Amino acid sequence: MIKIKQLKAEIDGREILKGLDLEIQPGKVHAIMGPNGAGKSTLSYVLAGREEYEVTGGDIEMNGESILEMAPEERAGKGLFLAFQYPVEIPGVQMTTFMKTAVNSVRKARGLSELDAIDFLKLMKSKCKELGISDEMMKRAVNVGFSGGEKKRNEVLQMAMLEPKFCVLDETDSGLDIDALKIVADGVNKMRGGDRSFLVITHYQRLLDYIKPDAVHVLAGGKIVKTGGPELAHELEEKGYADIVGAAA
Amino acid sequence: MSLPLERIPTPKSERFKYTNLPRTLKGLDLKPASLGWGNKIAVLEPKAPGAEQYRDTELWAINAENVSDIRFISGDDEIDVNAKDGQFICPRIVIDVKDNQTVTVVERQGGAGAYWKNTVVQVTIGKNATLRHYRICDEAEKGVSTIFTHVKIGRDSTYEAFCLTTGAGTIRNQTHGELTGENAHCWLSGVNLLSSAQLADTTITIEHQAPHCTSKQTFKSVLKDQAHGVFQGKVHVHQVAQKADGYQLSNALILSPEAQMDTKPELEIYADDVKCSHGATTGRLDEEPLFYMRARGIPESVARALLIQSFCGQAVESISDESMHEVVTGKIEQWLQSRI
Ligand SMILES: Nc1ncnc2c1ncn2[C@@H]1O[C@H](COP(=O)(O)OP(=O)(O)OP(=O)(O)O)[C@@H](O)[C@H]1O
Numbered sequence: 165m166i167k168i169k170q171l172k173a174e175i176d177g178r179e180i181l182k183g184l185d186l187e188i189q190p191g192k193v194h195a196i197m198g199p200n201g202a203g204k205s206t207l208s209y210v211l212a213g214r215e216e217y218e219v220t221g222g223d224i225e226m227n228g229e230s231i232l233e234m235a236p237e238e239r240a241g242k243g244l245f246l247a248f249q250y251p252v253e254i255p256g257v258q259m260t261t262f263m264k265t266a267v268n269s270v271r272k273a274r275g276l277s278e279l280d281a282i283d284f285l286k287l288m289k290s291k292c293k294e295l296g297i298s299d300e301m302m303k304r305a306v307n308v309g310f311s312g313g314e315k316k317r318n319e320v321l322q323m324a325m326l327e328p329k330f331c332v333l334d335e336t337d338s339g340l341d342i343d344a345l346k347i348v349a350d351g352v353n354k355m356r357g358g359d360r361s362f363l364v365i366t367h368y369q370r371l372l373d374y375i376k377p378d379a380v381h382v383l384a385g386g387k388i389v390k391t392g393g394p395e396l397a398h399e400l401e402e403k404g405y406a407d408i409v410g411a412a413a
Numbered sequence: 414m415s416l417p418l419e420r421i422p423t424p425k426s427e428r429f430k431y432t433n434l435p436r437t438l439k440g441l442d443l444k445p446a447s448l449g450w451g452n453k454i455a456v457l458e459p460k461a462p463g464a465e466q467y468r469d470t471e472l473w474a475i476n477a478e479n480v481s482d483i484r485f486i487s488g489d490d491e492i493d494v495n496a497k498d499g500q501f502i503c504p505r506i507v508i509d510v511k512d513n514q515t516v517t518v519v520e521r522q523g524g525a526g527a528y529w530k531n532t533v534v535q536v537t538i539g540k541n542a543t544l545r546h547y548r549i550c551d552e553a554e555k556g557v558s559t560i561f562t563h564v565k566i567g568r569d570s571t572y573e574a575f576c577l578t579t580g581a582g583t584i585r586n587q588t589h590g591e592l593t594g595e596n597a598h599c600w601l602s603g604v605n606l607l608s609s610a611q612l613a614d615t616t617i618t619i620e621h622q623a624p625h626c627t628s629k630q631t632f633k634s635v636l637k638d639q640a641h642g643v644f645q646g647k648v649h650v651h652q653v654a655q656k657a658d659g660y661q662l663s664n665a666l667i668l669s670p671e672a673q674m675d676t677k678p679e680l681e682i683y684a685d686d687v688k689c690s691h692g693a694t695t696g697r698l699d700e701e702p703l704f705y706m707r708a709r710g711i712p713e714s715v716a717r718a719l720l721i722q723s724f725c726g727q728a729v730e731s732i733s734d735e736s737m738h739e740v741v742t743g744k745i746e747q748w749l750q751s752r753i
């Protein structure tokens with residue numbers, strides 16, 4: 165599904181990713197953990213195609229095709245989705261308008277017919293209900309005045325609406341209360357199965373109790389420095405990163 | 414007869430600092446013409462109200478001397494001011510809203526080829542009355558349109574004006590509002606969408622002459638290519654005008670490095686119990702929301718259009734007439750589809 169080879173990327177002349185390798189098979193869930201500033205969000209932005217980041221080496225392939233030259237919207241059309249660590253507020257653009265434009269844009273890119281207003285609202289209502297999001301929130305401007313937890317839930321709503329093939333979740337669990345964490349994890353688990361793959365970035369092993377990963381990676385200093393099974397998350401929770409990062413350095 | 418070129422204010426006069434009308438008009442070969450409304454009624458005030466005090470009313474004087482067409486309006490109406498190639502016209506529109514009336518006037522300004530339309534709109538609003546004055550400007554590239562709107566607003570009355578510009582050569586939109594009775598309101602807003610070498614100059618003077626009056630100015634400019642926007646807003650609160658509430662906002666969105674916005678807000682306050690605020694910003698589209706939308710699959714041009722539309726929203730929201738609100742929203746969408 166996704167193949168990252170010796171990826172190097174910099175921002176404002178500073179190299180953040182320093183030869184990162186990662187491969188995720190269709191239908192698998194991989195987790196990435198790592199200290200603050202390791203480059204996790206940088207990886208997620210580079211995957212989504214943010215232009216401020218310059219890729220200086222390596223490649224990213226999705227389904228055998230390099231995506232480096234593709235615009236962000238093109239990647240989204242091909243099925244890539246990033247749940248932002250810090251969802252962006254867009255004053256003046258209503259959630260419903262935003263969502264409808266996004267859904268129909270990716271449908272168009274995938275050769276599907278656009279949804280009319282009625283079908284779209286039906287779809288949105290049912291997804292909102294699953295994620296415990298009120299209809300009233302959809303009338304507000306995108307993320308404006310949303311609480312931290314509401315913003316994260318809104319990311320998962322967008323993911324559910326856009327039916328991606330490869331989902332990157334950047335600290336979607338941060339800022340969620342215990343109930344919201346369960347709702348969000350249920351939302352993700354409902355989307356598992358089939359070919360859909362996930363890359364889950366988190367600081368907390370608790371999320372991985374709900375969303376069982378197939379593999380856990382440690383990202384430090386711009387590289388994957390350790391890979392293991394779900395037990396690795398428990399190990400990190402107990403001992404921290406000092407041993408691993410120290411050994412790798 | 415040639416144009417009264419020597420009478421037209423130059424950038425040396427303060428209120429024309431950013432708009433060089435003589436230079437623009439000099440190259441045009443124009444002849445006096447008319448819209449065919451007739452101009453036989455001789456009750457026009459030759460001198461603009463405020464001529465002595467503000468010294469920015471030359472265009473009114475030129476209109477009075479050359480008036481080509483006169484139209485009286487006292488109820489709901491729609492009016493087209495369309496110039497043809499080669500014309501110099503001076504239309505005068507007189508709107509008289511009687512006590513306790515609510516009137517909506519839609520004014521469409523346009524033209525083809527090269528021309529100079531020097532329009533004066535003279536408005537009187539009685540007591541406890543409302544005028545909603547909506548102006549849609551879609552001018553030709555070589556057209557020069559100067560409009561001087563003067564409004565007298567009586568006690569408990571409201572003047573609500575909105576101006577949309579989607580096409581321009583050179584536009585000078587000058588408004589002088591006088592709040593003459595207590596609890597009167599002058600609410601002006603507008604959206605200027607400009608591309609290529611278009612210029613739109615919005616120049617406003619609002620006089621608070623009585624207590625408990627409010628004035629609002631909410632203007633948004635979107636500037637592409639080498640477009641040039643000008644906003645000069647003056648709020649003058651006279652000593653008697655206690656409890657005045659004056660609000661002024663001009664936001665410009667610059668979409669290209671050659672586009673330019675000149676903004677000059679002015680407050681002149683002689684009363685001591687007033688609430689006045691003004692804000693002006695000139696900036697580019699935020700990258701963050703743009704990337705967020707694109708990451709959701711929304712093509713860049715569509716994302717830009719959505720952001721620009723929301724940028725204009727605050728001004729458009731001030732249109733209280735529902736159908737006009739729809740018309741304006743539609744025209745903004747159209748402009749965005751063809752230009753962004
Ligand atoms: N514009 C920039 N210029 C220079 N350095 C930057 C810039 N943006 C980010 N960085 C740096 O890149 C490094 C990686 O940041 P990144 O956000 O990817 O970390 P992270 O692993 O997601 O951390 P966290 O766990 O705190 O979210 C940090 O040291 C950060 O300061």
Ligand SMILES: [Mg+2]
Pocket residue numbers: 204205206249334
């Ligand atoms: Mg991060």
